[in-house]
Amino acid sequence: MTDFFTALELARFQFAFTVSAHIIFPAFTIGLASYLAVLNACWLWTRDRAYLRLFDYWKTIFAVTFGMGVVSGIVMSYQFGTNWSVFSDKAGPVMGPLMGYEVLSAFFLEAGFLGIMLFGRERVGERLHMAATAIVAVGTLFSAFWILSANSWMHTPQGFSYDEGGQFVPEDWWAIIFNPSFPYRLVHMVLAAYLTTAFVVGGVGAWHLLRHPDSRGAAIMFSMAMWMALIVTPIQIVAGDMHGLNTLEHQPAKIAAMEGHYESFPEGRAPLILFGLPDDAAQETRYKVEIPLLGSLILTHALDKPLQGLDAFPEDERPPATLIFWTFRIMVALGFAMLGVGLWSAWARLRGKLLEARWLHRAAVLMGPSGFLAVLCGWITTEVGRQPYTVYGLLRTDQSMAPLQAEAVAASLVAFILVYFFVFGSGTIYVLRLMAMRPREVDIDDIGLTRSAGTTPGRAATQSHPGE
Numbered sequence: 001m002t003d004f005f006t007a008l009e010l011a012r013f014q015f016a017f018t019v020s021a022h023i024i025f026p027a028f029t030i031g032l033a034s035y036l037a038v039l040n041a042c043w044l045w046t047r048d049r050a051y052l053r054l055f056d057y058w059k060t061i062f063a064v065t066f067g068m069g070v071v072s073g074i075v076m077s078y079q080f081g082t083n084w085s086v087f088s089d090k091a092g093p094v095m096g097p098l099m100g101y102e103v104l105s106a107f108f109l110e111a112g113f114l115g116i117m118l119f120g121r122e123r124v125g126e127r128l129h130m131a132a133t134a135i136v137a138v139g140t141l142f143s144a145f146w147i148l149s150a151n152s153w154m155h156t157p158q159g160f161s162y163d164e165g166g167q168f169v170p171e172d173w174w175a176i177i178f179n180p181s182f183p184y185r186l187v188h189m190v191l192a193a194y195l196t197t198a199f200v201v202g203g204v205g206a207w208h209l210l211r212h213p214d215s216r217g218a219a220i221m222f223s224m225a226m227w228m229a230l231i232v233t234p235i236q237i238v239a240g241d242m243h244g245l246n247t248l249e250h251q252p253a254k255i256a257a258m259e260g261h262y263e264s265f266p267e268g269r270a271p272l273i274l275f276g277l278p279d280d281a282a283q284e285t286r287y288k289v290e291i292p293l294l295g296s297l298i299l300t301h302a303l304d305k306p307l308q309g310l311d312a313f314p315e316d317e318r319p320p321a322t323l324i325f326w327t328f329r330i331m332v333a334l335g336f337a338m339l340g341v342g343l344w345s346a347w348a349r350l351r352g353k354l355l356e357a358r359w360l361h362r363a364a365v366l367m368g369p370s371g372f373l374a375v376l377c378g379w380i381t382t383e384v385g386r387q388p389y390t391v392y393g394l395l396r397t398d399q400s401m402a403p404l405q406a407e408a409v410a411a412s413l414v415a416f417i418l419v420y421f422f423v424f425g426s427g428t429i430y431v432l433r434l435m436a437m438r439p440r441e442v443d444i445d446d447i448g449l450t451r452s453a454g455t456t457p458g459r460a461a462t463q464s465h466p467g468e
Contacts, residue, residue: 005410007404007405007408008401010406010409011083011084011409014409014413014416015079018072018076018079018416019383021072021424022075022076023375024372024375024376025065025068025072026073027192027193027196027371027372028196028197028371028372029065030141030193030194030197031194031195031198032065033133033139033140034194035058035197035201036059036062036133037133037137038224040055041130050216050220051220053439054220054439058201059118061435063118064430064434066110067427070107077099083402084390084401084402086400089167090167090395091167091390091395093167093169093170094150094160094176097170098153098177102145102146102150105146106139106140106142109136110140113139116128117129117133144190148185149176149178149186152179152182153182154391155185155250155382157179160172160176168394180246180249184246185382187239187243188236188240192378193375194228194232196371196372198228199368199370199371201221201224202225202228202367203364203366203367203368204435205218206362206364206368207365207368207435208439209222209355210358210365213355213356215439217440219355221439222354222361223355226346229338229341229342230345231342233335233339233342234339237339245299248299250392251386252312254385256308257278257318257319257324257325257385258324258325258328259273259295259299260273260288260321260325261273261310262278262283263309265296268305269293270295270307271290271292273285273290274289274291275288275289275329276289276325279322280322295307316388317388319388320384324380324384327377327378327384330374331377331381334373334374337367338367338370341360344360344363345360345364
């Protein structure tokens with residue numbers, strides 16, 4: 001391995017591997033914590049035990065994924081001291097407090113009230129249990145707030161000065177926390193987490209509807225998830241467009257690489273390249289399939305505004321277009337596929353066929369993991385697009401690494417891969433087996449339904465659900 005890769009390349013791959021393994025867990029638990037709060041509130045409001053049993057069903061899955069997220073996050077943070085000690089030294093006065101605030105204000109909330117949420121309903125009473133559930137959900141959002149603030153500062157740094165040793169010294173914490181890209185990235189990521197959870201819940205609900213059409217729990221899951229897909233996906237598309245405009249303002253080289261534009265368009269009128277094969281060595285996108293003028297309309301909302309290509313930047317400051325060109329398109333394609341499923345579900349709901357549309361259910365099962373893939377592609381686009389910098393425009397990646405030999409990094413990388421695939425692979429299989437288990441059904445006596453002629457209890461409950 002060390003004959004083919006440098007220590008820097010191995011360290012970058014190690015961090016990419018660990019952050020990719022980590023981000024899928026908070027991307028799920030942020031949305032799932034809020035979903036649990038909604039289910040618990042629905043139970044308290046309606047006294048319909050179907051919501052209570054769905055809460056118990058998903059809280060076990062939340063506990064497992066939350067634990068895996070904590071473990072993977074701790075391992076990832078250690079790399080700041082092992083592989084990236086120069087970055088930690090230079091940026092530590094800014095990054096250290098931001099990550100510390102995440103622990104103090106977010107993780108303490110999550111960890112402190114998680115036990116009450118999981119086991120405290122009968123011990124502390126329903127009101128305090130509801131409060132604990134809501135606090136866990138708020139804690140996950142606080143965690144996203146601080147982590148994204150720290151990461152966004154690396155993309156759009158401000159509010160600092162330099163000391164004699166070249167460290168970034170905080171001068172204005174308000175400017176550091178609310179840096180120019182932070183609001184857009186926070187909204188985009190939180191919405192992505194909600195959509196990730198919605199399509200997992202929708203996929204699980206659809207899976208059980210295909211196997212057990214009379215399952216009321218599956219019907220509720222699927223209906224709620226499709227409402228989220230219909231409402232949140234269009235908002236996410238708009239938020240993504242606003243985030244792109246912000247990125248064009250502050251990181252134009254990243255946008256040029258994402259769009260596959262190696263040449264600038266000083267008079268605007270840039271095409272939108274739908275597909276092609278970016279070639280960084282030749283500095284051109286081969287076999288382009290493009291729509292004239294649409295690139296300028298999307299990126300600048302005008303036809304005649306200049307648009308920079310990669311040729312506007314020095315060669316050693318250009319991000320690799322070959323990778324992020326495709327990860328960006330996969331993310332966008334998945335977003336529009338989510339919108340399609342949401343619109344499909346709306347059509348089926350209007351026709352009164354939401355719980356009987358078998359092909360819609362199959363599509364929802366297929367789209368179950370789509371949120372995870374979209375988050376990973378978006379994260380790759382964002383982080384690889386920042387290259388060759390760790391702190392954009394100020395601290396290069398090759399200047400941020402600890403003085404390590406390639407053999408040492410390779411050994412730890414192999415160890416990480418083996419342990420991660422064993423531990424998190426086992427955890428993922430366990431979660432999938434939990435999802436495959438059918439939610440406990442509601443007894444007729446629990447919800448006061450009476451059996452009508454020719455109608456099973458499950459079908460009667462399903463027909464009473466307003467989501468159909």
